[in-house]
Amino acid sequence: MQRILLLMVLILSVACSSGEEASSSNPKQPLAPAEAAPSIDPDPAADPLPAKKAEDLKVEFSVIDALGNKVSFDSIPNRIATISPSATEILYKAGGTAIIRDRASRYPAEVNSLPSVGSSYDPSIEDLVAQNPDLVIIEALTQSRFIGQLQQLGLKVFAIKIETIDDLYNSLINIGTILGDTGYAESVVEVIKQDLVTYGTGAEGKTALMLIGDQDQNLYAATKKSYTGLIASLAGLENAAGDAEDSGPYPGFALMSTEQILRANPDMIFTITPAPEPAPRLSQSLGFIPPFKGLKAMQTNKVIESDVVIFLNSPGPRIVDAVAFMKENF
CATH class of the missing domain: 3.40.50.1980 (Nitrogenase molybdenum iron protein domain)
Incomplete structure (x- = not known):
């Protein structure tokens, strides 16, 4: 009887050792993923770089106008006054809109509903200031005399001129830059160039x-x-x-x-x-x-x-x- 029990113990111990060797020789399978820990919203006060609101974003740039003046901006202007027909048409062609115009500015048609400062040769400065513009676009050759007065009133002034075809192209691109979309203004210039080739x-x-x-x-x-x-x-x-x-x-x-x-x-x-x-x-x-x-x-x-x-x-x-x-x- 003792001999039989001893034999059974030997058989069991061999079987166990064989199972361990087989287990160690096979590749390990990845463990099942642990259950994800619940997310914890960070304390806003602890965020070292809080996201800025869109209206808080600032962009600083400068553009040289037709009189050689460096005009600096810390944001894209959105209340623009144009007090000459050339200024009005350049602004709208570059993709912008005006809040006030001169009496002779009648194109595009939508500007006819805007308030007027009167004659471009003698505009009402009072009416202009009342509109609180953040930029006034003038025609360099005929309206440069207004710059000092407008600047003393705290208004930003940008001059354009159209004496040559390059003046036209530069004015469009400059205004496009001020509007924050130089690429669009450049595409407008390319279309004009192509049209002039066609008609010339x-x-x-x-x-x-x-x-x-x-x-x-x-x-x-x-x-x-x-x-x-x-x-x-x-x-x-x-x-x-x-x-x-x-x-x-x-x-x-x-x-x-x-x-x-x-x-x-x-x-x-x-x-x-x-x-x-x-x-x-x-x-x-x-x-x-x-x-x-x-x-x-x-x-x-x-x-x-x-x-x-x-x-x-x-x-x-x-x-x-x-x-x-x-x-x-x-």
Whole structure:
């Protein structure tokens, strides 16, 4: 009996040792994941870097305006006043909106519902200040005299100008930068460039005079340095006024005698009438000047009345419309 019990103990001990070896030779299986501990919301006071609210975010930058002035900003302005047609059209083309305008700013159509400061040459500073703008955009050549007064009243002023096509591009990009979207303004500039390429062909060899008159029936031709002259140049026309220098009441225009116009004898004459209708159009009045009946443009019915707004009063993005108008009348 004792011998049988001893034999059973030996068998059991061998079996146990074999099980342990088998267990140690097999790879271990991953333990079952422990139950996740409940999350604990951190104490806000213990957060070393609390998130800033969107309205608390500040952005500091500077932009050089058309007068060479460095204008600094600590946020994107959202109450912008424009007190010249060029300023208004540049702002809206760059993707912005205004809170007040000058009386002559009528494009785009939505600005007609805005309050007005009156004339861009003599704006109501009181009405402007009452709107509490955080930026006033002015036209550099005609409104720089307002800068000191506006700055003394605590207003930020930025000047734009449109004398050359590069002025237009720079003004759009500068305003786009101020609005916080330079990329959009740059895309607008690219579209304008492409349009000007499209409309700036087909006039090869054609000459033109761009004429305006005064109350004394004097005639003035746009010089090459004028905005109106720039339009003709972009349209591919040769300015028949040659290298005439400014003279008379209209900047960029030179007084032209009847004899000078006859000698120029352009293929086309584009006229501008500053006075609103029903005042007679200059294009019609030229027909009553006997010597002009022999002009090439008169005989071929190429004396064309032009829009005073886009050809004279509102230099800006609609220069494309003016160039397209000229091409339509080649």
